[in-house]
Amino acid sequence: MATVTFDNATRIYPGTERPAVDALNLHIEDGEFLVLVGPSGCGKSTSLRMLAGLEDVNAGRILIGDRDVTDVQPKDRDIAMVFQNYALYPHMTVADNMGFALKIAGTPKAEIRTRVEEAAKILDLTQYLDRKPKALSGGQRQRVAMGRAIVRQPQVFLMDEPLSNLDAKLRVQTRTQIASLQRRLGVTTVYVTHDQTEALTMGDRIAVLKDGILQQVGTPREMYDTPANVFVAGFIGSPAMNIGTFPVLDGAASVGQSRLALPRDVIGRIADDDKGHITVGFRPESLDVVPNGTPDAFPVVVNIVEELGSDAFVYGSLTDEFGQASQVHSGAGDAQVIVRVDPRQVPAKGESIYVRIRPNEQHLFHAGSGERLSA
Amino acid sequence: MTGTAQRLQITATSPDPALLDLPWHIPLEEWPTEHLAALPRGISRHVVRFARLSGRVIAIKEIGETVAHREYELLRQLRKLDVPSVEPVGVITGRRAPDGEPLEAVLITQHLSFSLPYRALFSQSLRPDTATRLIDALAVLMVRLHLAGFYWGDVSLSNTLFRRDAETFAAYLVDAETGDLHDRLSVGQRSYDLEVARVNIIGELMDLQAGEFLDEDADAVAIGDALAERYQELWKALTEVESFGYGERWRVQARIDRLNDLGFDVGELDITTDVDGTTVRIQPKVVDAGHHSRRLMRLTGLDVQENQARRLLNDLDEFRAATDRQAEDESFVAHDWLTDVFEPAVRSVPRDLRTKLEPAQVYHELLDHRWYLSQQQHRDVPMSEVVKSYVKNILPSRPDEQAVLGTRVEDLRDADAGDAPRGGGDDLDQLIG
Numbered sequence: 001m002a003t004v005t006f007d008n009a010t011r012i013y014p015g016t017e018r019p020a021v022d023a024l025n026l027h028i029e030d031g032e033f034l035v036l037v038g039p040s041g042c043g044k045s046t047s048l049r050m051l052a053g054l055e056d057v058n059a060g061r062i063l064i065g066d067r068d069v070t071d072v073q074p075k076d077r078d079i080a081m082v083f084q085n086y087a088l089y090p091h092m093t094v095a096d097n098m099g100f101a102l103k104i105a106g107t108p109k110a111e112i113r114t115r116v117e118e119a120a121k122i123l124d125l126t127q128y129l130d131r132k133p134k135a136l137s138g139g140q141r142q143r144v145a146m147g148r149a150i151v152r153q154p155q156v157f158l159m160d161e162p163l164s165n166l167d168a169k170l171r172v173q174t175r176t177q178i179a180s181l182q183r184r185l186g187v188t189t190v191y192v193t194h195d196q197t198e199a200l201t202m203g204d205r206i207a208v209l210k211d212g213i214l215q216q217v218g219t220p221r222e223m224y225d226t227p228a229n230v231f232v233a234g235f236i237g238s239p240a241m242n243i244g245t246f247p248v249l250d251g252a253a254s255v256g257q258s259r260l261a262l263p264r265d266v267i268g269r270i271a272d273d274d275k276g277h278i279t280v281g282f283r284p285e286s287l288d289v290v291p292n293g294t295p296d297a298f299p300v301v302v303n304i305v306e307e308l309g310s311d312a313f314v315y316g317s318l319t320d321e322f323g324q325a326s327q328v329h330s331g332a333g334d335a336q337v338i339v340r341v342d343p344r345q346v347p348a349k350g351e352s353i354y355v356r357i358r359p360n361e362q363h364l365f366h367a368g369s370g371e372r373l374s375a
Numbered sequence: 376m377t378g379t380a381q382r383l384q385i386t387a388t389s390p391d392p393a394l395l396d397l398p399w400h401i402p403l404e405e406w407p408t409e410h411l412a413a414l415p416r417g418i419s420r421h422v423v424r425f426a427r428l429s430g431r432v433i434a435i436k437e438i439g440e441t442v443a444h445r446e447y448e449l450l451r452q453l454r455k456l457d458v459p460s461v462e463p464v465g466v467i468t469g470r471r472a473p474d475g476e477p478l479e480a481v482l483i484t485q486h487l488s489f490s491l492p493y494r495a496l497f498s499q500s501l502r503p504d505t506a507t508r509l510i511d512a513l514a515v516l517m518v519r520l521h522l523a524g525f526y527w528g529d530v531s532l533s534n535t536l537f538r539r540d541a542e543t544f545a546a547y548l549v550d551a552e553t554g555d556l557h558d559r560l561s562v563g564q565r566s567y568d569l570e571v572a573r574v575n576i577i578g579e580l581m582d583l584q585a586g587e588f589l590d591e592d593a594d595a596v597a598i599g600d601a602l603a604e605r606y607q608e609l610w611k612a613l614t615e616v617e618s619f620g621y622g623e624r625w626r627v628q629a630r631i632d633r634l635n636d637l638g639f640d641v642g643e644l645d646i647t648t649d650v651d652g653t654t655v656r657i658q659p660k661v662v663d664a665g666h667h668s669r670r671l672m673r674l675t676g677l678d679v680q681e682n683q684a685r686r687l688l689n690d691l692d693e694f695r696a697a698t699d700r701q702a703e704d705e706s707f708v709a710h711d712w713l714t715d716v717f718e719p720a721v722r723s724v725p726r727d728l729r730t731k732l733e734p735a736q737v738y739h740e741l742l743d744h745r746w747y748l749s750q751q752q753h754r755d756v757p758m759s760e761v762v763k764s765y766v767k768n769i770l771p772s773r774p775d776e777q778a779v780l781g782t783r784v785e786d787l788r789d790a791d792a793g794d795a796p797r798g799g800g801d802d803l804d805q806l807i808g
Contacts, residue, residue: 014558053563054526074567087420087533089578091586100578104596164442167479 002155004028004051004188008060011046011212020046022212023060031186033179035203037193038235043212045160048192052158053077064155080154082162088133088141095120095129098147112151119150122184142174150185157182157189163198175202196236200224208232226363230370233281233363239313239338243281244328245367253278256318258296260357266364266373273368284313284338286361289347290354297354300337302347312343314353386447387465387483393429394483399470402478403437417492417533417549418579425486432486433464434549440468440480442552447482449551456523457663459516460548461487461536487547489733489776490536493579497588506580506589506598508543514605515638516546517572518613519664526564528553530572532579539732539776540680541739569606573599612637616658621648627657634659638681640666674709675717679735686739687717716758723762724770731773741765
């Protein structure tokens with residue numbers, strides 16, 4: 001097992017100007033489960049393929065442990081791409097299906113058996129070792145495929161959107177299985193997905209990329225509670241954060257007709273290119289539904305109520321009374337906000353509700369650069 | 376009713392209305408036999424079935440929707456790049472069972488006529504070097520894909536189909552699910568693809584050994600390693616920079632001839648000399664496979680595999696020499712050869728035996744048979760006699776390779792379990808991971 005280090009690693013595709021991955025610096029601890037996440041084209045898969053040795057590194061280095069593998073062939077990097085191919089061989093026993101790669105590598109028979117038995121134990125497959133794959137359930141077959149990677153005892157597991165071709169139900173199941181298996185094995189794992197829910201539920205840490213540039217690395221909690229910039233704020237969390245840019249007047253953000261008092265040190269840090277504005281983010285659960293007339297509350301016209309049993313979300317429009325309605329966007333679209341409401345007191349469609357941002361639950365960003373302002 | 380519960384969406388360039396008659400509301404695994412064409416299948420992690428459609432055979436694979444569209448597009452691009460691969464027919468989404476349960480999307484490809492999965496090839500009593508010839512074909516396919524910038528990601532015998540090509544085989548890509556097209560592949564991508572191929576092939580051969588379809592003594596590891604060697608040799612021949620003295624310019628033509636012999640045309644050759652003009656460096660920039668088949672196509676309109684074309688061209692050359700027409704325009708001679716020699720020979724194969732082998736393969740075997748008869752009888756046996764002997768003595772014992780159509784599926788299931796190295800029936804296709 002080993003650490004993984006991207007040291008200013010850069011990939012520029014021939015004929016393009018902007019790097020697909022731009023000076024990536026990322027240190028992954030031994031045994032850590034790190035998720036690379038971001039929208040399509042952000043560079044997450046390219047980063048993984050650079051680590052795998054499938055993409056050339058144009059500048060910078062990649063290390064596995066202390067070893068510089070930048071120019072090492074993929075098969076000599078001691079990594080395993082999990083789930084790339086997992087068709088099982090029908091005439092081989094489960095044990096042979098798991099151990100054949102070791103046999104090819106010339107590993108002694110006794111050692112193959114030991115490693116296969118160890119892996120089978122972790123995967124709950126011990127009693128099936130001498131059976132044919134035909135006798136196994138779908139889930140067991142998938143575990144045999146994982147066993148193939150495990151018996152090789154690689155330093156690092158790499159997974160590139162491994163759940164993308166599973167249906168929704170199996171995806172959730174397999175997600176949990178992979179995460180718990182990785183914790184039991186303690187093998188350093190780099191996992192790529194475009195799905196932020198997958199990232200939040202699986203990773204020890206998450207690295208968010210956009211346009212080839214690393215935006216932020218942190219635990220799921222850190223990413224959710226203190227997003228480093230507007231992009232991360234909008235990307236992490238479901239439903240997405242409501243985000244708007246407002247003028248700053250007299251030490252407060254003018255959020256429509258209401259005022260959102262700003263900490264003194266934040267006001268002092270507003271920069272020239274913010275042009276007297278501030279970007280404010282508030283999650284759907286950071287809004288309270290309050291009676292009409294409550295200070296600093298603003299009205300929301302209910303378009304749709306999404307009832308999830310344990311939660312309910314209002315997808316609503318801001319009114320002209322809000323003033324800067326068009327400046328706000330959310331997962332529901334422009335001039336829209338999402339509000340979490342009490343699932344037992346759900347407003348009707350078309351109704352107006354009044355909401356207020358809970359004190360200290362707002363996220364403040366530079367209107368110019370989008371970087372985080374508040375601590 | 377099938378139509379009420381589901382709203383099918385068909386993505387295809389020229390959708391065949393008969394597609395709508397297939398039972399999309401039923402999971403592929405449970406399709407009634409009357410729709411199926413039982414053809415030998417490879418190992419797959421998805422459910423795959425062959426079905427009859429408007430007199431042809433299609434392969435249907437159940438697969439996630441995004442992946443289906445992606446693979447469909449990739450296969451279309453590969454066709455444009457002229458890489459041997461299966462022809463995509465379309466993607467169908469929006470399938471639902473009558474109870475409303477959504478069913479997986481399907482990717483449909485055209486079944487490659489006269490093609491054989493490796494498992495079927497091993498189940499026939501072929502010459503012992505079959506494995507080597509399959510490996511050679513796969514090496515050529517991989518080099519062609521890599522030259523075109525295609526990273527396969529899951530090279531295996533199961534993801535390849537083989538067609539007879541004279542004495543050898545021609546390989547076709549059938550599964551592009553894990554692939555990617557790039558402007559140019561990195562050394563890492565090529566070497567990883569090759570390593571995956573090596574390990575997969577050895578695994579597949581070991582599986583055949585475990586099922587007792589391949590001799591225990593066959594060295595699976597050596598066969599896998601041979602692929603890597605063949606690939607490297609071929610890659611080198613096609614891309615290597617060669618330097619030589621200015622006086623040795625004949626080597627430019629020699630390089631081109633060597634590549635032609637390997638079945639490739641040089642589309643563009645990079646020639647540079649050093650400052651004082653004493654050394655010349657050459658490197659092929661663009662190579663296209665199918666040198667002989669293109670030449671034959673130009674001359675006769677026959678569209679055949681590379682080695683078949685080479686064999687036919689040799690026969691054409693002999694015809695030209697024998698009729699003393701070397702001075703004449705080649706295309707006139709080719710036309711006469713086609714109408715006077717080739718066509719009469721393949722037409723004399725009785726209709727009911729024509730599904731055994733492709734016409735070009737039949738002609739190739741006729742040439743072999745002519746050589747054999749002539750040796751035996753110490754005279755030049757004319758083609759008409761050769762055809763009679765071949766149709767009587769050789770062809771009837773050949774397996775039917777066009778497609779196993781018109782047979783009852785139940786019968787084929789039994790045949791499947793017996794011939795092909797499969798556990799029996801459909802279990803294999805359920806080996807999804």
